[in-house]
Amino acid sequence: MPKDNYIFSLSEAVTRTPVSYRTRYGIGIAADLYTPAGFDAEGFWPALIIGAPYGGVKEQGPGLYANELAQKGFVVLTFDPAYNGYSEGTPHHLSSPDQMVEDFMAGVDFLGTRPFVDRARIGAIGICGSGGFALSAAQVDRRIRAVATVSMYDISRMHRMGFGDSMTDADRAGFLDFLAEQRYADFEAANPALTDRGAPIGFDADTPAVGIEFGEFYSTPRGYHPNAITQFTLTSAAAWMNFPLLENLSWLDGRPILLVIGETAHSRYFSEDVLAAASEPKELHVVPGAGHVDLYDKRDLIPFARLESFFNDAFTG
Numbered sequence: 450m451p452k453d454n455y456i457f458s459l460s461e462a463v464t465r466t467p468v469s470y471r472t473r474y475g476i477g478i479a480a481d482l483y484t485p486a487g488f489d490a491e492g493f494w495p496a497l498i499i500g501a502p503y504g505g506v507k508e509q510g511p512g513l514y515a516n517e518l519a520q521k522g523f524v525v526l527t528f529d530p531a532y533n534g535y536s537e538g539t540p541h542h543l544s545s546p547d548q549m550v551e552d553f554m555a556g557v558d559f560l561g562t563r564p565f566v567d568r569a570r571i572g573a574i575g576i577c578g579s580g581g582f583a584l585s586a587a588q589v590d591r592r593i594r595a596v597a598t599v600s601m602y603d604i605s606r607m608h609r610m611g612f613g614d615s616m617t618d619a620d621r622a623g624f625l626d627f628l629a630e631q632r633y634a635d636f637e638a639a640n641p642a643l644t645d646r647g648a649p650i651g652f653d654a655d656t657p658a659v660g661i662e663f664g665e666f667y668s669t670p671r672g673y674h675p676n677a678i679t680q681f682t683l684t685s686a687a688a689w690m691n692f693p694l695l696e697n698l699s700w701l702d703g704r705p706i707l708l709v710i711g712e713t714a715h716s717r718y719f720s721e722d723v724l725a726a727a728s729e730p731k732e733l734h735v736v737p738g739a740g741h742v743d744l745y746d747k748r749d750l751i752p753f754a755r756l757e758s759f760f761n762d763a764f765t766g
Contacts, residue, residue, distance in 0.1 A: 454508050455512055456510075456513065456671070456746060457513040457746070459516060460516055460517075460520055461486075462486040462520050463485060463486070463515075463520060464483070464484045465482070465483050465512075465515075465516075466481065466482045466484070467479070467480070467481055467482075468481065468526075470555065471555070472548070472551050473551060473554075473555065474548070474551065476536065476538050478537075479507075479536045480527060480529070480559070481507055481512065481515070481526070481527045481528075482525070482526055483512075483518075483526075485519045485520060485522055488565075489565075490564070492565055493566075494522075494524045494565055494570075495522070495571075495572075495764050496570065496571050496572075497518060497523050497524070497526070497571075498525075498527075498528075498553055498556040498572075498573045498574070498583075499514050499515055499518075499527050499573075499574045499576070499579075500552065500574070500575045500576065500582055501527075501528075501529075501530065501576060501577075501579055501677075502577030502578055502579065502600075502602075502745065503544075503578025503579070503604050504578075504647055504648070504667070504681070505576070505577070505667075505677050505745075506529050506533065506535075506674050506676045507527040507529050507534065508674050509672055509674055509745065509746070510576050510746055511528075511576065513745075513746055514574060514753075517751075517753045518757065521753070521757045524563075524565070526560055528552060528556060530544075530548070531549075531551070532544065532545075533676070534676040534677075540640060542643060542678070542680055542681050543641075543682045544604075544682070545685065545688050546585075547688075549604075550694070551586075553575075553583055554586050556573075561592060569594065570594065570764040572760045572763060572764070573593050573595075573596050573597070575597075575598050575599070576598075576599045576600060576744070576745065577602050577716075578604045580598030580599060580600070580602065580719075580720075581601060581603045581604055581606075581719075583596050584596055584601075584694070584695055584698065584701075584723065585694040588695075588697040588698065588700045589697075589700065591702075593704070594704055594764060595706075595707075596701075596706050596707070597706075597708075597756055597760070598720065599709045600714055600742070600744045600745070601708065601710070601719050602716055602719055603695055604689055605689045605690070605694040605695075606693065606695075608690045609621075609689070612659075613718070621690070624686070625687065631683050632684050635682075641682040641683065643682060644686075645680070646667075646668075646678065646679050647660075647667075647679035647680070648666065649661075649663075649664045649668065652664040652665075652668070658715075662715075663679065663742060665742070666742045666746070695723065698726050698727040699727075699728050701727065701728060703730070705762075705766075706727055706731045706732070707731075707734060707755070707756070708723060708724055708731070708732065709736065709752060709755070710736070710744075711739030711741055711743055711744055712736060712737050713738070713739065713740050714744075715741055716741045721733065732759075734755055736750050738750070
């Protein structure tokens with residue numbers, strides 16, 4: 450595994466610089482800035498913000514994407530979400546719809562105040578859960594000129610309705626009762642309780658297929674990082690149930706969307722539903738033979754050329 454737990458080797462044509470900045474809540478964000486060979490700080494560069502899968506960190510998929518896209522002429526920012534990774538925030542592993550969306554907008558604040566970034570050419574890429582966060586941020590932050598999602602999950606919909614929208618009203622009421630009791634327990638405890646790992650360790654043939662898919666990435670050397678435990682505070686779930694992310698897609702108002710999915714991905718219905726709800730211009734790009742997690746790190750499957758042309762077209766259109 451590459452030094453510092455990055456799951457990829459940095460290209461000789463790319464420079465990675467650790468940076469930090471604060472959200473509007475005052476939370477310090479740990480981030481990396483990727484710049485291409487020949488980078489001139491006196492220039493005026495297009496820029497991208499790349500968010501990690503829900504439970505992931507910047508040293509995994511976001512960094513791999515940034516390493517490739519910086520070689521194509523973009524300044525790229527990756528970050529650890531607030532309350533996660535090396536970013537500030539206690540209790541750690543808390544998640545919040547407002548904060549996860551704010552992470553993207555704070556990234557725009559940082560990039561847009563760099564003298565070498567063209568404020569009219571800032572875009573966002575969200576992988577898995579960050580796809581929903583990036584789209585939600587763009588609904589209200591018109592500085593984000595274009596959004597690409599990869600293997601998108603709508604985390605708020607997952608919590609409110611269950612996978613495949615399978616949660617019944619009775620299931621929801623029972624879960625909310627459980628969360629209410631858990632708040633009492635957390636209030637009296639030294640540390641809040643965490644969810645089970647979303648990516649099981651020691652999975653076997655009896656593990657559900659989705660669990661195996663996540664486990665093969667997060668729980669093996671392929672994608673392992675000590676900060677990506679795929680667990681959150683249990684009581685975070687209530688906020689996700691109460692605040693849907695993607696009810697205002699029409700507010701993108703002509704800013705383009707690219708939805709990248711794997712042909713066999715268990716999550717593809719999230720992107721297909723966004724495609725149906727969003728206004729033009731929009732595109733669904735299906736990667737043949739790919740599953741959900743394949744697009745986290747498999748360079749031969751990730752459509753970097755399409756991402757490059759999408760943002761170049763969006764920034765010049």
